[in-house]
Amino acid sequence: MSDADSIVGLIPRLRRYARALAGDKAAADDLVQDTLERAWAKLHLYRRGTDLRAWMFTVMHNVFVNQLRASRPGVQLEDDLPELSRPARETESLELRDLDRAIRRLPPEQREVLLLVVLEDMSYDEAARTLGIPIGTVMSRLARAREKLRSMLSGLPPGGKLHVIK
């Protein structure tokens, strides 16, 4: 199978990750398009026999970071992105909708780690290599993402120790 075939085969996975990462469909497909274009231009850097999927996700990560920088010059990635509006799908339960919204409110670098590990089934080590960060950073970002999600979904401030009273 050629690299082109393999890349085409990865498109659905790339789109799923992009949708979770970028929020709405149009932004996600833009992200995928730019990723494919860049991947093709940089294909000579891909080492045959290594994991093409991880390599493609690395390319997407770089494109995503560049897009964030371009759209918000001078703004640190650590900041929360403003909530993106998206029409609710009828079939989603309230909980899922809340979760979707909470994911999109995570800081981008935490969102990436969470999605790679939890949605894309990467090990901490794979996620670390994909994002080009130490494995310890993967673990701390994941922990912070989880804490943020918990607080957003329960309505408590981060670090809040109170339990929800029903």
Added chain:
Amino acid sequence: MGTEAKDDPELKALSEALHQLYDPVLDEPVPQSLRARGMTGVAPWRAYARAAGLVAVGLVVGALSGWFLHPAQPPAVAQSDTPPFVKRAAVAHATYSPEVRHPVEVGADQEAHLVAWLSKRLGAPVKAPKLEGVGYSLMGGRLLPGDNGPVAHFMYQCKQGTRVTLYVRTDATNNRETAFRYQTEGNVKVFYWIDRKFGYALSSADISKEYLLKVADSVYRQLNPE
């Protein structure tokens, strides 16, 4: 989920929820534009431009080479030189191709009548090319008002339901011949060319530029047998 996270009940629940949320994306049809980029890394029009520069090899070149060897090919022209009938063709495509009940005025079951009728109204012999070779069957056609008298509009459909339309006008004035030109009008892709007294525009909103070119190539070859 990653091996380290497998034993964590919270991450497991989160994973299930994320898959419920985002897995439907896996089943969505991949847009043709993305598929094309996956193949060549560039948007279709850029692939075309590369091929024109004889830089790139690949799918496109084979289909195109015939055209670049075509002796009648004039130098490239600016977009503003696009004849008005191209826009009309794109509008006609956008108007009639989504029609479920009345996509055509005369169906392919009366093809001989359709062709005779349109030829009579256009005042020149019109042909409905056979496009089964590239996966498209004639649905029928209709007569439309053009900027210079009546025009013929043929509609074709493939098995998957995508449609292409061929707009044929007689070109009493400005009948400068051209090789294939490409233009987009909104989401409608159009290949057009002028050949003797006819102007042709082949439109689609659904298929890739490369494939539309292949269909255009088939149309051209039938109308101009060597």
